[in-house]
Amino acid sequence: MAPYGSDDTTSDDSMADTDMAAGRRKAARYVVPVAVVGVAAATIGLVPALADSGDPDLPKISAQQLINKIAASDVQQMSGTVRFSTNLGLPNLGGLESGLLSGANKGGDGSSADPKSKLTELLSGSHTLRVAADGPDRQKVSLIESAAEYSLIHDGKDVWGYDSKSNEVYHGTADQNGERQREKTPATPKDFADEALKSVDDTTSVTVDGTVQVAGRDAYKLLIKPKQSSTTVGAISIAVDARTGMPLKFTLTPASGGAAVVDAGFTQVSFAKPAASTFDFTPPKGAKVTQGDEAAKAPRESAPKSGKDLAKGRDGFDVLGKGWNSIATFDSGSKGGLPSGAGGGDMGGFLGSLGDHVTGKFGKGTVFSTRLVNALITDDGKVYVGTVTKNALVKAADAAR
Incomplete structure (x- = not known):
C-alpha cells in the first residue's frame, strides 16, 4: 500500500454509507491486541449519528462512515509524542505493585531490555512516549523516563530493545519477534482504537460526538458507550484525524466516574517521513546484549491481559x-x-x-x-x-x- 504522501495532501474521497455488516467486517480486519483494553474492548454496536457543529467546523459524518475511515486509514510514515496515563486504581503497595507487574514478565536470567518485561510499566502511572514509523519494516517506540530512556526499535529483520538505565540490550529478529512485539506494544491511540473496534454487536451505541483539535489537528470524536448496566466501562472516546483517519487520542472512562482509566493522546504529530537515522541502533560499548533465543530460555510467565x-x-x-x-x-x-x-x-x-x-x-x-x-x-x-x-x-x- 502506498504511504500517506504529505501533511498537505487533500482527499476528494466521499465516505458513502455502507451496510452495517460490511462495516463491521472491515473494522475487524484492523485489530491490534493490546494490554489493559483487551478486557475492556468487548463488543460494539453501531448507531449512526451526525456530528454536531463545533470547533473546528468539519463536514458532517456518520458513526459508520467514521469507523470506515479509521479502518481505511493507511498512515505509513509518521512521528510524534504521546502522553499515556493509566489509572486502574490498584492498591498502593509502596511500589511493590510495579515490581510485581514487571516481575511477572521477567525471568530470573532475563534482560531488563526485553520488551515483555519493560513495557508492563505502562500498566500504571503517566508516561511520555516518542513514536516513529516508516512503513511496515521500520518502527520505534521510546519510553522517556526522568533520568533514563527505553527504546524498542524494529529495523528490517532486527528488533532491538535498549534500557539506558541498566545499559542492557535485547536483540531478536522480525521473523521471531517483530509482529508479535508490535502487537503487545500499546504505543499509540490507534492501538487502543483498533482493539475497541474489533468486535461489533448490539450491546453498545456508537455516535459521533462533535469535533475537537488534538496536537493542532482537526478531528472528529467517536463516542462508544455500553448499553448494559453491569459493566465497569463508562465510555470510550476516540479523536479521529479528519484528514488521515488515524486516531489521535483514546480515552476510556469508568462507569464509576472520575479520572480516565486509560488516556493516550498525541501532544505532537507529523506525517512527514522520519529520518533514516531514527531507526539506526548499535549496542553501546560495554552493554550487556541478550539474544532473543537466550531470553526465551529464561523462565517467564506473561502478565494476562484479560x-x-x-x-x-x-x-x-x-x-x-x-x-x-x-x-x-x-x-x-x-x-x-x-x-x-x-x-x-x-x-x-x-x-x-x-x-x-x-x-x-x-x-x-x-x-x-x-x-x-x-x-x-x-x-x-x-x-x-x-x-x-x-x-x-x-x-x-x-x-x-
Whole structure:
C-alpha cells in the first residue's frame, strides 16, 4: 500500500454509507491486541449519528462512515509524542505493585531490555512516549523516563530493545519477534482504537460526538458507550484525524466516574517521513546484549491481559454472558481459595487483605477490584473475571451452582 504522501495532501474521497455488516467486517480486519483494553474492548454496536457543529467546523459524518475511515486509514510514515496515563486504581503497595507487574514478565536470567518485561510499566502511572514509523519494516517506540530512556526499535529483520538505565540490550529478529512485539506494544491511540473496534454487536451505541483539535489537528470524536448496566466501562472516546483517519487520542472512562482509566493522546504529530537515522541502533560499548533465543530460555510467565488470557490452558474455561457483561470463568486448581506462600508464608492472608470478602449460594470468596477489571476467587478455587461489577460476579458464581 502506498504511504500517506504529505501533511498537505487533500482527499476528494466521499465516505458513502455502507451496510452495517460490511462495516463491521472491515473494522475487524484492523485489530491490534493490546494490554489493559483487551478486557475492556468487548463488543460494539453501531448507531449512526451526525456530528454536531463545533470547533473546528468539519463536514458532517456518520458513526459508520467514521469507523470506515479509521479502518481505511493507511498512515505509513509518521512521528510524534504521546502522553499515556493509566489509572486502574490498584492498591498502593509502596511500589511493590510495579515490581510485581514487571516481575511477572521477567525471568530470573532475563534482560531488563526485553520488551515483555519493560513495557508492563505502562500498566500504571503517566508516561511520555516518542513514536516513529516508516512503513511496515521500520518502527520505534521510546519510553522517556526522568533520568533514563527505553527504546524498542524494529529495523528490517532486527528488533532491538535498549534500557539506558541498566545499559542492557535485547536483540531478536522480525521473523521471531517483530509482529508479535508490535502487537503487545500499546504505543499509540490507534492501538487502543483498533482493539475497541474489533468486535461489533448490539450491546453498545456508537455516535459521533462533535469535533475537537488534538496536537493542532482537526478531528472528529467517536463516542462508544455500553448499553448494559453491569459493566465497569463508562465510555470510550476516540479523536479521529479528519484528514488521515488515524486516531489521535483514546480515552476510556469508568462507569464509576472520575479520572480516565486509560488516556493516550498525541501532544505532537507529523506525517512527514522520519529520518533514516531514527531507526539506526548499535549496542553501546560495554552493554550487556541478550539474544532473543537466550531470553526465551529464561523462565517467564506473561502478565494476562484479560479473563480469557487468565483461563488459557485451564480445564473448564467458559464465558458467561455477552458483550460488556461477559465474564470468563475457570477452575484455578487451587482448592481452599487463595494460595499460601512457600515456606509457610501466609501469602493467602496477604492477598485476602487486599480484597473484599463475599458470600452467596456459591459459598465464600474474595473479590479483587480495580476501576476496570474485577475478579472473584471462590474458596473452592473457581475464578470469575471481567469488566463487570462485584455484584455481577457474585450473581454469575451463584448461577453457576
